[in-house]
Amino acid sequence: MPEQFHPGTGAQSDVEISLREVSKRYPASDADAVRPLSIDIARGEFLVLVGPSGCGKTTTLRMINRLVEPSGGEIWVDGKNTAHVDPDELRRHIGYVIQQVGLLPHLSIGENVGLVPKMLDWSKERIRQRVDELLDLVGLDPDTYRSRYPKQLSGGQQQRVGVARALAADPPVMLMDEPFGAIDPITRGHLQDEFLKLQARIRKTIVFVTHDIDEALRLGDRIAIFDEDARLAQLDTPLAILTSPADEFVRSFIGDGAAIRRLSLLRVGDLPAVPETSTGTGIEVDPGETVSAVLEKILAAGLDSAVVRGRGSLTVQDMLLATAARDESAVAS
Amino acid sequence: MSFVDYVAGNFEIISFLLLQHLQVVLLAVGLATAISVGVAIGTERSPRARSALLAVSGTILTIPSFALFGLLIPVFGLGVAPTILALTVYAIFPILRNTVTGLEHVDSAVIDAARGMGMSSGRLLRIVRLPLAWPVILNGIRVATIMTVAIAAIGAAVRGPGLGELIFRGLARMGGANALNETLSGVVAIVAVALLLDVLFVLIGKITTPRGLHA
Ligand SMILES: Nc1ncnc2c1ncn2[C@@H]1O[C@H](COP(=O)(O)OP(=O)(O)O)[C@@H](O)[C@H]1O
Ligand SMILES: [Mg+2]
Numbered sequence A: 001m002p003e004q005f006h007p008g009t010g011a012q013s014d015v016e017i018s019l020r021e022v023s024k025r026y027p028a029s030d031a032d033a034v035r036p037l038s039i040d041i042a043r044g045e046f047l048v049l050v051g052p053s054g055c056g057k058t059t060t061l062r063m064i065n066r067l068v069e070p071s072g073g074e075i076w077v078d079g080k081n082t083a084h085v086d087p088d089e090l091r092r093h094i095g096y097v098i099q100q101v102g103l104l105p106h107l108s109i110g111e112n113v114g115l116v117p118k119m120l121d122w123s124k125e126r127i128r129q130r131v132d133e134l135l136d137l138v139g140l141d142p143d144t145y146r147s148r149y150p151k152q153l154s155g156g157q158q159q160r161v162g163v164a165r166a167l168a169a170d171p172p173v174m175l176m177d178e179p180f181g182a183i184d185p186i187t188r189g190h191l192q193d194e195f196l197k198l199q200a201r202i203r204k205t206i207v208f209v210t211h212d213i214d215e216a217l218r219l220g221d222r223i224a225i226f227d228e229d230a231r232l233a234q235l236d237t238p239l240a241i242l243t244s245p246a247d248e249f250v251r252s253f254i255g256d257g258a259a260i261r262r263l264s265l266l267r268v269g270d271l272p273a274v275p276e277t278s279t280g281t282g283i284e285v286d287p288g289e290t291v292s293a294v295l296e297k298i299l300a301a302g303l304d305s306a307v308v309r310g311r312g313s314l315t316v317q318d319m320l321l322a323t324a325a326r327d328e329s330a331v332a333s
Numbered sequence B: 001m002s003f004v005d006y007v008a009g010n011f012e013i014i015s016f017l018l019l020q021h022l023q024v025v026l027l028a029v030g031l032a033t034a035i036s037v038g039v040a041i042g043t044e045r046s047p048r049a050r051s052a053l054l055a056v057s058g059t060i061l062t063i064p065s066f067a068l069f070g071l072l073i074p075v076f077g078l079g080v081a082p083t084i085l086a087l088t089v090y091a092i093f094p095i096l097r098n099t100v101t102g103l104e105h106v107d108s109a110v111i112d113a114a115r116g117m118g119m120s121s122g123r124l125l126r127i128v129r130l131p132l133a134w135p136v137i138l139n140g141i142r143v144a145t146i147m148t149v150a151i152a153a154i155g156a157a158v159r160g161p162g163l164g165e166l167i168f169r170g171l172a173r174m175g176g177a178n179a180l181n182e183t184l185s186g187v188v189a190i191v192a193v194a195l196l197l198d199v200l201f202v203l204i205g206k207i208t209t210p211r212g213l214h215a
Helices: A057-064 A087-091 A109-113 A115-119 A124-137 A155-167 A185-202 A213-219 A238-243 A248-254 A258-262 A291-301 A316-332 B003-009 B011-042 B047-060 B065-076 B080-104 B108-116 B121-158 B164-172 B179-208
Strands: A015-024 A034-042 A046-050 A072-077 A094-098 A173-177 A205-210 A222-226 A232-236 A283-285 A305-308 A312-315
Touching: A015 A057, A015 A205, A034 A057, A034 A072, A034 A205, A034 A232, A046 A057, A046 A213, A057 A072, A057 A173, A057 A205, A087 A094, A094 A155, A094 B108, A109 A115, A109 A124, A109 A155, A115 A124, A124 A155, A155 A173, A155 A185, A185 A213, A205 A213, A213 A222, A213 A238, A222 A238, A222 A248, A232 A238, A232 A248, A238 A248, A238 A258, A258 A316, A283 A291, A291 A305, A291 A316, A312 A316, B003 B011, B003 B179, B011 B047, B011 B080, B011 B121, B011 B164, B011 B179, B047 B080, B065 B080, B065 B121, B080 B121, B108 B121, B121 B164, B121 B179, B164 B179
Parallel strands: A046 A205, A046 A222, A094 A173, A173 A205, A283 A305
Antiparallel strands: A015 A034, A015 A072, A222 A232, A305 A312
């Protein structure tokens, strides 16, 4: 008999999703679409799966909510083996966002967002409140958008609704398959920023698929890079991947400019600053700002240093040298 | 006697037969819709059975209606039953074909998203696939209806109900008093029924197509 799936009641471990030697071979295929893969994903972690088309990202993602059944291995979500949970019940507690969005075209935006709560038998009033709260959360005015239909929204707006719909029943886990892949580059940048801010507030465990390494570097706490043969080439933080790519494949997949890209991942608070002197000519910045953002500010202001609040001052040269030094120490270790 | 005078003088019988005609058509199409949608849904997991049934119902459509009505007499006798049965059988193909097409062409991303949020297959059918396939299904019903209005006239050959009676009676005594008017009144009435139903379907389509699909 399938177990009921109640998120948040699982074993109090820090692991939300555990892939244990999971593999998939589709019928009539002579190669694994996903090779035996083991990853533990921590509660609140943002894991990105990245790699060229056909490397098994989508298949891996869809095995987590059992839209695809694994050929081998086990997947544990919130302390339960998903093989023993009713698939529909499992999916109602896992948010799912896809590139084509897939809003139901004949239902209003409000009805789309309220679908899962409705399936979970929430009261009408509670659903109504939740829908408005979520539309607000994703930056759509509820009074304007609640009664509109999907066709009346732009692609970017539709995907906001897609995200709101996935969050509706407050699932601990979100699966996202190239959610911003079909959206123009400028809007995509906005959506990525907003989504990062949103994630900082809601702290979901997210598995996010993309083929875009820049998106992966920007969003992920950790990144799993797969090669064409579905081999896991590297699993590490963005900074570590830029600093010490595991092999030639990873190096070429990252492409040029790893050093420059690292500037947008490092935070000025992490660099050694000179204790503040009286000659505070630089502009003031927060320790949490990235080196690239601070460089941008300094250059735009026509200055050559910045004061990191509570830390000290940093010159342009300090920043570049410190970034390079971290590079060497990371490579050496 | 002019045609108009003839119609005015026989208004009661003509309108009675017209109403009968309409009833027979709607009954047959109603039955065919229930059967077709049932078959389309019932054969979702057996594509072979589905294409076999589609082929059979398509083939039936090629049997001349006069012959089909004749073949049914030994089994069902004369009158209403063989007429409705034959019409139902004819009406199945367009509705079945459109139901199958409509269900198959629902955007796969919409279905994927719905399944991904934990919608059971029953709920998926009820609140996603059937509503989205509905405009296509309705069009099949419309085609079946117009077709059936015409074929129903042949039913008079097996003493079936409806406007065919006027046509056959007039033809049988062609040259006699008002024979042409009688046949003509049957033909005109059938065309009128077909037009009326066509307009009706446009209206039903407008009313029942989900709002979001118009937008
Ligand atoms: N339903 C399926 N049936 C058979 N093969 C499939 C199916 N889905 C994906 N594949 C194959 O599995 C491999 C991995 O696909 P996928 O997981 O979609 O990769 P990605 O999302 O990384 O592009 C590809 O070779 C693809 O052709
Ligand atoms: Mg994919």
